Amino acid sequence: MLALLTPTDSSWVEAAEANLSALLSDHAHCEIKAAQSALALCARYAGEMPQLVAPLHALAQEEGDHFAQVHEHLVARQLRLEQPRSDTYVTALAAAARQDHHDGCPQLMDRLLCAALIEARSCERFRLLSEHLRAADLRAFYRELMTSEARHFSLFSSLSAERFGKTETRTRLATLASREAAIAKHLPLGPQVHG
Numbered sequence: 001m002l003a004l005l006t007p008t009d010s011s012w013v014e015a016a017e018a019n020l021s022a023l024l025s026d027h028a029h030c031e032i033k034a035a036q037s038a039l040a041l042c043a044r045y046a047g048e049m050p051q052l053v054a055p056l057h058a059l060a061q062e063e064g065d066h067f068a069q070v071h072e073h074l075v076a077r078q079l080r081l082e083q084p085r086s087d088t089y090v091t092a093l094a095a096a097a098r099q100d101h102h103d104g105c106p107q108l109m110d111r112l113l114c115a116a117l118i119e120a121r122s123c124e125r126f127r128l129l130s131e132h133l134r135a136a137d138l139r140a141f142y143r144e145l146m147t148s149e150a151r152h153f154s155l156f157s158s159l160s161a162e163r164f165g166k167t168e169t170r171t172r173l174a175t176l177a178s179r180e181a182a183i184a185k186h187l188p189l190g191p192q193v194h195g
């Protein structure tokens with residue numbers, strides 16, 4: 001799906017279903033982190049690429065809205081937001097991209113393409129949730145979010161293509177996607193969006 005090279009094992013949905021409190025809490029924190037990282041990209045790179053600001057500001061607002069929606073699903077189930085956990089997957093992906101930074105690989109391109117891959121993986125997993133969760137309200141919610149994540153993947157890849165060119169973007173995305181696949185393959189399957 002999208003740029004991904006390895007599908008998630010379907011047993012991940014069982015781990016997610018078995019602990020909806022952990023899944024929804026982790027998902028809520030992912031939405032906050034997505035909003036924060038969109039604004040952090042503006043803070044760091046708006047000088048280099050002013051055209052980042054409008055779409056990433058809009059994205060940060062949308063991710064903030066998603067946080068509030070996930071939180072409503074927690075509250076509707078009499079659950080409370082759990083404490084945030086560190087996201088091993090995101091940390092590993094950023095480290096995998098940094099391997100090449102001594103070769104003059106533009107860091108903005110990697111930030112955009114790592115963000116694109118994270119959106120792609122979320123999209124893939126939300127599709128699984130939209131197809132397999134028992135609760136109909138959550139299936140519908142994840143179907144809607146799946147389409148948002150696909151749109152966000154396209155946004156980040158097209159921003160990279162606009163700044164660094166289509167060919168460079170395609171080549172670098174393929175490299176990062178193969179590292180992402182290796183990371184995703186070795187993650188323990190738990191009730192987290194990227195776990």
Ligand SMILES: [Fe+2]
Nearest residue numbers: 031034063066
């Ligand atoms: Fe989101």
Ligand SMILES: [Fe+2]
Nearest residue numbers: 034119149152
């Ligand atoms: Fe997103």
